[in-house]
Amino acid sequence: MKNLSIRNLSKTYFDPYAGTNVTAVHDVSLDVQQGEFVSIVGPSGCGKTTILNMIAGFIPYTGGEILLDGRPVNGPGPDRGVVFQSFALFPWKTVLENVAFGPKMRGVHKAQREKIVHEYLSLAKLTEAAERYPVELSGGMQQRVGVVRALANEPDVLLMDEPFASVDAQTRMTLQEELTRIWEEKRPTVIFITHDVAEAVFLANRVVALSKGRVLEEIAVNLPRPRVWDDLNEDNQFKALTGRVLQLVRSA
Amino acid sequence: MRLTARWPSIASLAPFIPVIAAWWIVTELQIFPRAFLPGPMEVVRSFGSLVYTGILPEYLQDSMVRLAVGAFWGIALGIPLGILVGLSRRAQTALWPLLLFFQTIGDIAWLPILVIWFGYGLITMTTVIVYTVIFPVVLNTVLGVRSIPIVMHRAALSLGASRTRMLWEVVLPGALPNIVTGLRNGLGYGWRALIATEIIVGTSGIGFLMFDARRAGSVVEIMLGMIILGILWYIVDSWILAPIERATGQRWGLVTR
Ligand SMILES: Nc1ncnc2c1ncn2[C@@H]1O[C@H](COP(=O)(O)OP(=O)(O)OP(=O)(O)O)[C@@H](O)[C@H]1O
Ligand SMILES: [Mg+2]
Numbered sequence: 001m002k003n004l005s006i007r008n009l010s011k012t013y014f015d016p017y018a019g020t021n022v023t024a025v026h027d028v029s030l031d032v033q034q035g036e037f038v039s040i041v042g043p044s045g046c047g048k049t050t051i052l053n054m055i056a057g058f059i060p061y062t063g064g065e066i067l068l069d070g071r072p073v074n075g076p077g078p079d080r081g082v083v084f085q086s087f088a089l090f091p092w093k094t095v096l097e098n099v100a101f102g103p104k105m106r107g108v109h110k111a112q113r114e115k116i117v118h119e120y121l122s123l124a125k126l127t128e129a130a131e132r133y134p135v136e137l138s139g140g141m142q143q144r145v146g147v148v149r150a151l152a153n154e155p156d157v158l159l160m161d162e163p164f165a166s167v168d169a170q171t172r173m174t175l176q177e178e179l180t181r182i183w184e185e186k187r188p189t190v191i192f193i194t195h196d197v198a199e200a201v202f203l204a205n206r207v208v209a210l211s212k213g214r215v216l217e218e219i220a221v222n223l224p225r226p227r228v229w230d231d232l233n234e235d236n237q238f239k240a241l242t243g244r245v246l247q248l249v250r251s252a
Numbered sequence: 253m254r255l256t257a258r259w260p261s262i263a264s265l266a267p268f269i270p271v272i273a274a275w276w277i278v279t280e281l282q283i284f285p286r287a288f289l290p291g292p293m294e295v296v297r298s299f300g301s302l303v304y305t306g307i308l309p310e311y312l313q314d315s316m317v318r319l320a321v322g323a324f325w326g327i328a329l330g331i332p333l334g335i336l337v338g339l340s341r342r343a344q345t346a347l348w349p350l351l352l353f354f355q356t357i358g359d360i361a362w363l364p365i366l367v368i369w370f371g372y373g374l375i376t377m378t379t380v381i382v383y384t385v386i387f388p389v390v391l392n393t394v395l396g397v398r399s400i401p402i403v404m405h406r407a408a409l410s411l412g413a414s415r416t417r418m419l420w421e422v423v424l425p426g427a428l429p430n431i432v433t434g435l436r437n438g439l440g441y442g443w444r445a446l447i448a449t450e451i452i453v454g455t456s457g458i459g460f461l462m463f464d465a466r467r468a469g470s471v472v473e474i475m476l477g478m479i480i481l482g483i484l485w486y487i488v489d490s491w492i493l494a495p496i497e498r499a500t501g502q503r504w505g506l507v508t509r
Contacts, residue, residue: 056406056410058406075409076406076409076410077409077410077412078410078411078412080410081410081411082406082407082410084403084406084407086401086403088401088403088404088406088407089407090404090407090408090421090422090425091504091505091506092425092426092428092500092504092506101408101411101413101421102411102412105408105411105412105413105414105417105421106412133503133504133505134504134505135504135505136505149411150410150411153411153412
């Protein structure tokens, strides 16, 4: 079992211009089981990106610990895949080369690599675009590449920071449905960060409500899968859950 | 990466037509004495005879070899140095003041001492060209390395790239558009420095041809030399640099067309 365990995590930034300390994350604890899909939801500035960057190993933490499979996290590594809000695709690599990057860096053999890459490209309906450069793709397609690039590396945990925030509403719904479909097929462990309550509930097994750097409450989401917006939009259980999370996040 | 060379199109040659026409008219009207300002046809004729005697091909080759050798070393030293300074704060602290100091001395200012050390040969000329090429290459490479967004580094590290692989997979391609700009500037300066060096210390080459023609009072050959300089630079730019730019930064959407 590859569990992610976050214990009393905190982060204090020092602002060298103002000469003050800003505590962005207070004493956050969270356990994520293998194969779980956890959404962290909260308003802008509540510390979501800070938490994710610490898990990814991009920034050091000032208190507590993060354990992956019992071992403390120290710097970025291929065991934690990241999908960025700004996509962060390599502009000088084609779609295929972007997706092949992780396996290539880990020394996966060429034949095996091609098999993995083609599987993931077709999973995300990107086979047609394999030879294109990121600049030639729409935002929605770019983020599909971002998602499968991280997945093709088969990380223990997939970290996603508002990955669909910069695409239009219709595309976002399509991407959300595709992500649930891919998740059902591959069952990766996912931590998904968003400020969109409906998105958080739609995708997750469990929603963590965050406010001002603290965990308010964890809410289990037992909606049946596969999930599609046409069914859930009018679903009473879905409405009740989103209402509850919204209330939590707004009241804090 | 596919490089496509483009022949000079009619559109890019068109601007020269009025210039040549004006030149031709001025010489036909005999406003200046012919010996001071020869016409286009005389320059073409002089080109023909210098090619026939083999002087021009030989000088041209000498100049091109000097530029190529100088450019090679300028690039081979400049890009790694630029990457080092761009990535490492310690290297920057140690090297930046030196770079600025030596940059200000200027290329031709080295000639007197180089001639004493190395004489009138290839080493002297190559050193001057390397010296001119290297600074724009280093400074633009540093800029290119620094302009790579931090998410690129993060994405690569999260996908399992080692520090060495990062160099090839992220740093070099990410900095490439700026490196090409550096090359373009560097080769342009290097070209001019080469001609100046040939004029001052040369025994062959296009710069020497022009200097020698001045001694003989042949304005035709001086003008021929000037025109050859322009054409050669046009060729280097449109057959080597522009295709690289099209195949990299422009293709990737990192620079606007
Ligand atoms: N590098 C930094 N230096 C100082 N303070 C920072 C830094 N990064 C973030 N902060 C502060 O930490 C707090 C949390 O920021 P964070 O980016 O984690 O929020 P967020 O929940 O991701 O917000 P958003 O939804 O807008 O992305 C904010 O008050 C922010 O100003
Ligand atoms: Mg954020």
